[in-house]
Amino acid sequence: MIVIIGTGAGGGILARELAKNGQEVVMLEKGPYIEPKDAFECYDKYGHGIDLLSTTCIAGSTIVSMANMVRALDEEFHEYGIDLTEEYKYVEELVGVHELDDSHIGQGTQLFLDAARDLGLDVQKMPKAIREEDCIQCGKCAFGCPVNAKWTAKDFVDEAVEAGATLICDAEVTDIILCNMEACGVKYVKDHEENLIKTDKIILCAGAINTPVILKNMGLTGIGRELFFDPFVTVGGYLKDVNFNSEVQMAGLVKGEHFVLSPHFSTFTFDDDVEDKDIFSIMVKTPDEAKGYVHSDGFVQKVNTIEDIRYLAEGVATAGFILEKMGVDPKTIRSTHYRGAHPGGTAKIGNVVDSNLETEIPNLFVCDASVLPVSPGKPPILTILALSKRLADYLLKK
Structure with a gap:
């Protein structure tokens, strides 16, 4: 039996691949089983000045993602003897990665693409995993798709269950049991009762905050000391009747040396007579140094370095040029506060x-964003899917 802890990008595809190939799989999910339209109710709250976007529910943060699918950290993984070329091809076909049809590129996004191109920037449509035939272009991607038009890890979890896997939701893992110094069981609490599952292998896919908490509480050292979380702000202003609030979000991409930019709607403190339909905004996201820490109780600390701020400032300045080129009134341009995503x-x-993503404890693996060597500064979902496919193949051969 293989126990997978977490059902996000890593856990979902692992469960699918292993269950479809005849393995006995049990998935433990800390959060509830929900429909994508209800995902906005599952955002995590960290407090203490940390604004980090993540969710605890079926499919993890993929359920509130924009379904952006870009390759990342290829060179970095080559240093560890990992080549994900074939895995990328497999998962890209599996989730249907493609640039959106022109029918789903709205007025605001097209203005963004044209302005960035006129400024000589490296611009393209964002590769996504969205089914245009189902998408109603409502702009609610980050709240959970109301019509289930985008891929999420829930798709794979459901397929795994159909293939015979067991899914246990609202199950909080409290300990991993060792037998002769090897992982052999998982303790979890559900409905206030403690349970134990004996198993041959355990794969931790609980996310970059919960995974280190579990490992720390086992007594492992060197855990949770190098947290990154892809800092971002959203910069925008007034552009009458742009109607960007009802478009598919983040359908365009500008790649700078130290940042990426993508159209992303956010509300700002405008005068009362400014409506959402008259706002256009751009997300500015950068890689950051891993100057953060996750404590054993889940408390998160993060320090911003001078280089982090410099990269963010470069991106904000570039976004300002694009906004003005689009016709946004420069007197109205403003920014959200500093936030984080993709820990x-x-x-x-x-x-x-x-x-092979195995810890010093035999039969205990980790396969989520925790294992990434550095901040990608871009969505890591596709990279996690490829890593997970590689791990599934390794376990099946083993």
Whole structure:
């Protein structure tokens, strides 16, 4: 039996691949089983000045993602003998990665693409996993798709269950049991009762905050000391009747040396007579140094370095040029506060896991953003899917 803890990008595809190939699989999910339209109710709250976007529910943060699918960290993984070329091809076909049809590129996004191109920037449509035939272009991607038009890890979880896997939701893992110094069981609490599952292998896919908490509480060292979380702000202003609030979000992409930009709607403090339909905004996202820490109780600390702020400032300035080129009134341009997304690096490869993602404890693996060696500064979902496919193939051969 293989126990998978977490049902996000890593856990979902692992369960699917293993169950469809005849393995006995049990999935433990801390959060509830929900429909995508209800995902906005499952955002995590960290407090203490940390604004980090993540969810605890079926499919993890994929359920509130924009379904952006870009390759990342290829060179970095080559240093560990990992080549994900074939795995990328497999998962890209599996989830249907493609640039959106022109029918789903709205007025605001097209203005963004044209303005960025006129400024000589590296611009393209964002590769996504969205089914245009189902998408109603409502702009609610980050709240959970109301019509289930985008891929999420829930798709794979449901397929795994159909193939015979067991799914247990609202199950909080409290401990991993060792037998002769090897992982052999998982304790979890459900409905206030403690349960134990005996198993042959355990794969931690609980995310870059929860995974290190579990490992720390087992007594492993060097865990959770190098947290990154892809800082971002959203910069925008007034552009009458752009109607960007009802478009598919983040359908365009500008790649800078130290940042990426993508159209992303956010509300700002405008005068009362400014409506959402008259706002256009751009997300500015950068890689950051791993100067964060996750404590054993889940408390998160993060420090911003001078380089982090410099990269963010470069991106904000570029976004301002694009906005003005689009026709946004420069007097109205403003920014959200500093936030984070895509936490990772808290059980990174080379330190906590080997190239097969196994920890120092035999039969205990980690396969989520925790293992990423550095901040990608871009959505890591596709990379996690490829890593997970590689791990599934390794376990099946083993």
